[in-house]
Amino acid sequence: MKLPIDYRTATWQERKKAREQYVKLQENKCYYCGGVLSETPPEKIKSKKINWKLFPPNFLKYPIHLHHSHDTGKTIGAVHALCNAVLWQYEGE
Numbered sequence: 001m002k003l004p005i006d007y008r009t010a011t012w013q014e015r016k017k018a019r020e021q022y023v024k025l026q027e028n029k030c031y032y033c034g035g036v037l038s039e040t041p042p043e044k045i046k047s048k049k050i051n052w053k054l055f056p057p058n059f060l061k062y063p064i065h066l067h068h069s070h071d072t073g074k075t076i077g078a079v080h081a082l083c084n085a086v087l088w089q090y091e092g093e
Contacts, residue, residue, distance in 0.1 A: 004075040007068035019066040022078035031077030032087055037064050041080040050085050059085065067093070 003025075005018050028037050035042050052059075065084040067076045070093065079087065087093040 004068075006073045007066065007075050008073040015066050018075055019064060019078050022066065022075070023064065026078055030080050030083055031067055032079045032083040035080065037078060037080060041082045045080070045082055045086055048086050048090065050082075050089060054089060055085060069093070 001014070001017055001021055003018060003021060005014060007015065010018065022031070023037055026037075029035065030037050030041065033041055033045050035045075040046065060081050063081050065079050065081050067079045067084055067087065068074060069076060
């Protein structure tokens, strides 16, 4: 699969494949915090206050998310679910 992909038009199967490819390309490191994706995010992320009312009910169901631009729809990288919440709430991404 050629990255980036358009998150808005990709099927869940394409998103899953892209997420797995980003994890490999990033050597299992979170695009945002640099922490190991198979572990919990670092304290600097976990200590952020999150308004969970802003997010869908199953937002944390999957521990690794596919980060994408809300302007272009293009994928950027794989991130911890919590990092994705921080990106969304604090940085508008």
